[in-house]
Amino acid sequence: MNRIDYLRISLVDRCNFRCQYCMPEGAELDYVLQQDLLTADELLTLIREVFIPLGFTRFRLTGGEPLLRPDVTEIVGAIAALAQTQDLSMTTNAFLLASKARDLYAAGLRRINISLDSLDPETFDLLTGNRGRGRWQQVWDGIQAAYEVGFDPLKLNVVVIAGVNDREILDLAALSLDRAWHVRFIEFMPIGNPDLFQTRQWIPSAQLRQQIRDRWGLVESRVRGNGPADVFQIPGAKGTLGFISQMSECFCDRCNRMRLSADGWLRPCLLNETGQIDLKTGLRQGVAGSQLRDRVGELLAIKPEINFKQRDDGTDAGRYRRTMSQIGG
Numbered sequence: 238m239n240r241i242d243y244l245r246i247s248l249v250d251r252c253n254f255r256c257q258y259c260m261p262e263g264a265e266l267d268y269v270l271q272q273d274l275l276t277a278d279e280l281l282t283l284i285r286e287v288f289i290p291l292g293f294t295r296f297r298l299t300g301g302e303p304l305l306r307p308d309v310t311e312i313v314g315a316i317a318a319l320a321q322t323q324d325l326s327m328t329t330n331a332f333l334l335a336s337k338a339r340d341l342y343a344a345g346l347r348r349i350n351i352s353l354d355s356l357d358p359e360t361f362d363l364l365t366g367n368r369g370r371g372r373w374q375q376v377w378d379g380i381q382a383a384y385e386v387g388f389d390p391l392k393l394n395v396v397v398i399a400g401v402n403d404r405e406i407l408d409l410a411a412l413s414l415d416r417a418w419h420v421r422f423i424e425f426m427p428i429g430n431p432d433l434f435q436t437r438q439w440i441p442s443a444q445l446r447q448q449i450r451d452r453w454g455l456v457e458s459r460v461r462g463n464g465p466a467d468v469f470q471i472p473g474a475k476g477t478l479g480f481i482s483q484m485s486e487c488f489c490d491r492c493n494r495m496r497l498s499a500d501g502w503l504r505p506c507l508l509n510e511t512g513q514i515d516l517k518t519g520l521r522q523g524v525a526g527s528q529l530r531d532r533v534g535e536l537l538a539i540k541p542e543i544n545f546k547q548r549d550d551g552t553d554a555g556r557y558r559r560t561m562s563q564i565g566g
């Protein structure tokens with residue numbers, strides 16, 4: 238059985254973008270009320286009293302958009318300061334990163350993954366649902382700021398959507414040539430916008446790799462990380478290319494993670510709604526850390542049965558009650 242030692246923590250379910258594949262404009266989402274968000278203290282209590290004793294040592298802050306959380310730097314500092322923390326990272330859309338990168342680094346964050354689906358501002362606006370609002374440049378500035386501050390590895394996440402940004406694969410891959418930027422191509426998953434998924438489907442990573450191989454060649458490589466990416470490199474490039482192929486090559490047999498939502502629900506599998514536990518209510522009712530730990534321990538034991546293999550049993554007729562931005566995608 239895999240060691241489950243990686244916790245993805247959603248700091249907030251809201252987002253300043255409306256990516257078509259994740260939380261499309263007009264989608265009716267029930268946002269968590271402010272009073273239902275785990276406070277920084279509650280989160281730290283769960284990490285110290287429940288997750289660390291169960292062997293969790295790797296943490297990722299995500300969302301929604303984690304940089305919307307006003308106390309994000311304090312949370313980073315507190316998790317980074319724990320002796321047991323072996324890895325702390327963040328996934329962000331970088332819209333607010335330029336002004337926060339230095340403080341986050343100073344607080345102890347050392348690596349960061351940034352969503353960048355297009356190099357073309359118009360396509361970017363179309364994808365992020367902010368057409369006309371011109372947010373590409375600010376995201377690009379955030380990426381540059383993170384690079385200058387020294388985040389390493391610095392990864393760029395691209396969700397590939399047929400007919401929207403797939404014509405940019407080579408341009409995006411080329412970002413890895415001269416800088417140690419690690420570009421990852423993600424197969425579109427049927428969560429977030431099932432209607433778009435129906436019409437666009439997903440493009441297999443193998444097809445993208447062939448396109449890149451034909452242009453530059455491609456060799457196997459490595460980069461620090463805990464995720465499911467298969468890593469390659471253009472010969473001589475400073476950065477790498479990762480492929481996250483959840484649709485074409487199920488990687489659930491190496492699953493090493495659980496997810497904690499912003500309102501304190503622990504979810505054993507991204508794509509299966511079975512088995513979730515509400516940790517916040519117990520915590521607020523004064524249930525002892527040891528009892529919460531026992532509940533999580535039981536969930537860890539049955540996680541292999543819940544994993545993606547059974548996702549068709551784990552949703553309500555194929556529709557998810559909570560989407561990527563609410564789970565901590």
Ligand SMILES: Nc1nc2c(ncn2[C@@H]2O[C@H](COP(=O)(O)OP(=O)(O)OP(=O)(O)O)[C@@H](O)[C@H]2O)c(=O)[nH]1
Nearest residue numbers: 328350394423462463464465466481483494507566
């Ligand atoms: N199916 C599935 N997809 C995942 C899972 N974790 C991450 N992904 C996909 O991988 C994408 C990128 O994830 P990131 O947030 O950058 O994290 P990561 O790849 O685990 O990060 P590293 O530790 O840097 O390797 C997500 O947006 C998902 O599409 C998972 O547990 N299951």
Ligand SMILES: C[S@@+](CC[C@H](N)C(=O)[O-])C[C@H]1O[C@@H](n2cnc3c(N)ncnc32)[C@H](O)[C@@H]1O
Nearest residue numbers: 259300301328329330352394425426429561566
């Ligand atoms: C939900 S976002 C949260 C963090 C942050 N807002 C961001 O965009 O990086 C985390 C990751 O999920 C990915 N994602 C969202 N919906 C997806 C989908 N339907 N299929 C594949 N990846 C998806 C995004 O591209 C992003 O890399």
Ligand code: SF4
Nearest residue numbers: 252254256259301330
């Ligand atoms: S992918 Fe990230 S930036 Fe885009 S809508 Fe989802 S949470 Fe927001």
Ligand code: SF4
Nearest residue numbers: 489492506507544545
């Ligand atoms: S789909 Fe579920 S089991 Fe598979 S890798 Fe993701 S979280 Fe793990």
